[in-house]
Amino acid sequence: MIIKGKVWKFKDNIDTDVIIPARYLNTSDPKELALHCMEDYDSEFVKKINQGDIIVAGRNFGCGSSREHAPIALKAAGVSCIIAQSFARIFFRNAINIGLPIFESEEIANQCPEGDFLKVDTARGMIENINKDRAYKLNPLPVFIQNIISLGGLREYVKEEVKRRERDV
C-alpha cells in the first residue's frame, strides 16, 4: 500500500485517554469515536486533519489502556499511518490487528516537522519526505506479523484458522 499524507506532530507519551477519552467508550461505533479523537489534547484536531494524513510522534505513543477504540478512532478520523519513535505494546498490537499501518523511526520523529508531506510504501518499509526530498528505509515487520497484515488483519487470520480446524476435524 502507498500512502501520501500531511504530517501532524505529537509529543512523547500520547496516552489512550487523550486519543479517545473513556467518557466516550460507551460506544464502539468508529464514526462516533472519531468525532472525539484527541479532543482533550487539541479540540480542533478532528476538524483540521484530512483523510490520509499521517501522525508523527515521539516515544511511547498509545500508552495506557488496552482500548482498541484508540486506533479505531484515529483510523476513522482519517489517519492513514502513524510513525513514532516508539509505541506502547498493546497499542502496537491493536493497530496491526485493525490494519492501521504503524512504524517505529527515531529519525523521522526527529526530522519531519508538522506540515511536511510523507509518502509511505508500507510493504517495503520505505518512507519519503516529499518536501525535504529525503528517504528512510525502516526495518521490516517480523514475517508472522507481515502474514497477518497480508491476510488483511488478525480477523481474517482467525477466519482462515477456524476453517482450517473445521476441515481437520
Added chain:
Amino acid sequence: MGKTIVEKILSAHTDTNNLRIGDIIKARVDFTFANDITAPIAIKYFRESGARQVFDKKRVGLIPDHFAPNKDIKSAEQCKLLKEFAQEYEIENYFEIGKMGVEHALLPEKGLVLPGDVVVGADSHTDTSGALGAFAIGVGSTDLAAVMALGEVWLKIPPTLKFIYSGKLNKWVSGKDLILYTISKIGVDGANYKVMEFSGEVIKSFSMDNRFTMCNMAIEAGAKTGIIEPDEITLEYLTGRAKRPYQIYKSDTDAHYEKIIEIDVSKIEPQVAFPHLPENTKPISEAKGIKIDQSIIGSCTNGRIEDLRIAAKIIKGQQVHSEVRLIIIPATQDIYLQAIREGLVEIFITAGGAVSTPTCGPCLGGYMGILAKGERAISTTNRNFIGRMGHPESEVYLASPAIAAASAILGRIASPEEVK
C-alpha cells in the same frame, strides 16, 4: 543456561522448542476475559469469525465492571451484549451485578487465574494476576476475539528486568509506594515490551494484596507484564480458591535477565505521583499541603481488603474534611462484605465517606466521582493522565490508601502521621 519463570511458563504453553528472546510463538491460553468496554467489539469479531463455540466455556470470563452498574443507556446496551453472548455460548464465568467485582480483583479471588497460567485479558491491567506467578497480558478486542475462537495468542518472547527489593520498610510504605517509586526510576516506557519480575526479601514478606498492587502497575512502566514467583503466601491464598490444578514455576538462579535493578526500600517514603504521568513521583514530604476536592480509595490497584483496613485505621474516629468528597469502592462483593463484617464500612460512613458497590467507575472518568474543571483528586488508582478522571483541566495525584485516607481528613495531600 537457566530460565526465567516467564520463559518456563511460555515453553510449557507452545510447541516451539528452544525459545529465544524475540521469537514469535503461538501460546495456548488458560484463561481469557473481557469487560463491558472491550467485550462488545470482541463479541462482534468472534461472531464474524465463523467459530461455533468458544474454545472452552470454563475458561472465558465476561465481567461488566467499567460502566456497570450501567451508567447510562449506551452502557446498558453494551452490558446487555455481554449477558446475551454469555447465555448463547453458555459461558460459565459471566458475573452479573451483585456478583461482579473489578475484574483483576475478582478473577484471582475466585480462583479462575492460577500460577503457571497464560492469561490473556482485554484490559491493560491484566498484568495484576502476575502476582500469582502467572504470565498475564493485556490485549485489545481483536486479539481477545481470536483467543475466544482459537484458545491461543501470538506473542513475542520478551526479555525480563529483575527488580530486587531489600531493606526495612518505613512506616506506611506499601506495595503501591514501591511500584510508584520504581516507575519513577525507569519511566513510563522503561519496561516497554519487557517483563518486570519483582523479587527480594521485601516482596517475599508482602501479602498477596501488596503483590497484586505492584504487578497491577507494571503496565504503567510499559511492561508486557509483571510477575512474582509463587511461595507459601501464594499457596495459602490459593487454598480453597483454585478452580483447577496448577503448576508452580520459579526462575533458575542462573537465568538470564536483561538487567537486574536493586532497590533499597529503607530510603523510600510514601510516594505521590503528580499529574499527568505515573512517573512524576515525589516523596510525601515534598507533596504535602496540596489542596484536594476528592479522595478515591478503590480500583484494581488498591480496592482490596487490606487497603480498606489501612484506610479505616486512619479514618476511625475522624471526620472527612468539609470540602472533600471521600469515595470508597471495595473491588469485589466479597471484599465489600468482609469490610462490613469487620466494621470498616461503618467507620467510613460515620466519618462522612461514601461507600459504593464495586465498579471501575471514577478511575477512568466513567462515573461515580467525576472531577469538574480545576478540581483535584488524590486517588489510589493507577493513571493520572490528562482528563483521566473527568474534565481535561482537572488533576489526579496517585498514592496509597494510607495517603488517600489521611488527605481526605485534612483536605490536602497529607501523611497519616499528621492525622491527630
